[in-house]
Amino acid sequence: MNDENLISAQEMIMTAFTNIERAQVEQNNKLFKSWKYVIQSIKSNAINGENLGMNLYSHLRIIDLKNEILLIEADHPAWIQTARLYQKYILTGLKRGLPELKISSLAFRLRGSNAELHKEISEEKIRNDMKSKIEKEDEIIREFEKSREKISESNENSNEKKEIPENLQRILDRLKNDILTESN
Structure with a gap:
């Protein structure tokens, strides 16, 4: 192995992260922080004082934001249903926390499925x-x-008119005469 083909770890890391914009990373961090705050603020009406928001947060995660739609993944359909119950609350909280993102709706998928938001x-x-x-x-x-x-x-x-065999024609003529004479 010659030294020309070797790349230092620093060069690999710099190459991997050169395409990532700092502003985008900061915006994503704000989104995740706001997401965590909004979800964990959901309180349960249960008598036992269960913290529904903490449970919900541990079972949901953000996958994508495209065309003002936030794609959320859950590990069980029951958590998707629960999140849908609080969808308006979640949207309002995210809009207040991050008005610059313009999130208009939430979409859900079950973990393991390959559902994606529509591409333009x-x-x-x-x-x-x-x-x-x-x-x-x-x-x-x-x-x-x-x-x-x-x-x-x-x-x-x-x-087109086809010829009927002679013996069949005589039988049909007789039948016709019998019908006509009986009705008179």
Whole structure:
């Protein structure tokens, strides 16, 4: 191993952290502190004096903030339900503590699921997707119309007058005469 390929620990750490903006780190720290304060301030109405906020805080964690939606992860569906009961309280507390973040709603996911907040999609991608869907539907309609035309043509061909065998024609004529004479 030659010394040219070796990188010092300091260089690795500096390289890893050069892309992280200090302001973003500070804002995230404020968010986590405010989150902890708001969640732990939730009081239970239970007679035993249970601190619901402490329990809730230990089972929930912030995952992402995108498009004014804060994604929260819970380790059990019951904690998601409990957090939803206090959703308005949590939002109000976060808005008061961090008005610059503009959090408009909370979204929840269960730990272990890969649910994410929607990524922004460009208008061009939406147009291209819609265009391809419309083209597929147009092709389906054209195929349907072709099959309909074939059926219509075969029906027209089958409506042409065909010869009935002579013995069957005599039986039908007799039946017709019998019906006509009995009704008179």
